[in-house]
Amino acid sequence: MSDPNVLKILQDAGIDVLSCMQCGTCSGSCPSGHYTILNTRRLVRKARKNKDMLHDDDLWMCATCYNCQERCPRGIKIVDAILSIRTIAVHEGIMLPEHRAVSQFMLEYGHAVPINDATKVMREGLGLELLPETVHKYPDALEDVKTLLRSCEFDKLVKD
Ligand code: SF4
Ligand code: SF4
Structure with missing residues (x-):
């Protein structure tokens, strides 16, 4: 190192x-x-x-x-x-395991914290749309997000 x-x-x-x-x-x-x-x-x-x-x-x-x-x-x-x-x-390959874990979510779902049912219920209660204006709502854009992350070598930086 x-x-x-x-x-x-x-x-x-x-x-x-x-x-x-x-x-x-x-x-x-x-x-x-x-x-x-x-x-x-x-x-x-x-x-x-x-x-x-x-x-x-x-x-x-x-x-x-x-x-x-x-x-x-x-x-x-x-x-x-x-x-x-x-x-x-x-x-230098140094980061907290928790950050490495949420980075894997980013690579897989395009979100560090993917939406879940509890969050959907909270959003509904606040009068928001069920899904945010992200890849959750536009799943076709997920491949674009993955391409961007790969092109800046984010995947290599955060690999286990
Ligand atoms: S606020 Fe913090 S960084 Fe700024 S001078 Fe004071 S101790 Fe230093
Ligand atoms: S949490 Fe806020 S106040 Fe504390 S170090 Fe970070 S930016 Fe500064």
């Missing part, structure tokens, strides 16, 4: 984690951190020190709500950093 220089990759992308002053505004604003181990400030500190983040479970706990990025007093693109590091991790 290669050893990517994450800090340099972030800097090259214009993400200035070195300007972090460790104020903790990001962690305090983080809804995921209230329910998981995610500590955004710690994650940014690791990025600053160029420590191994590819094997840090925190990396996968972010829900990409952008609260932290909107509030960071230093204007650091925190979520962009997290997404960039996730991309590096996946290309």
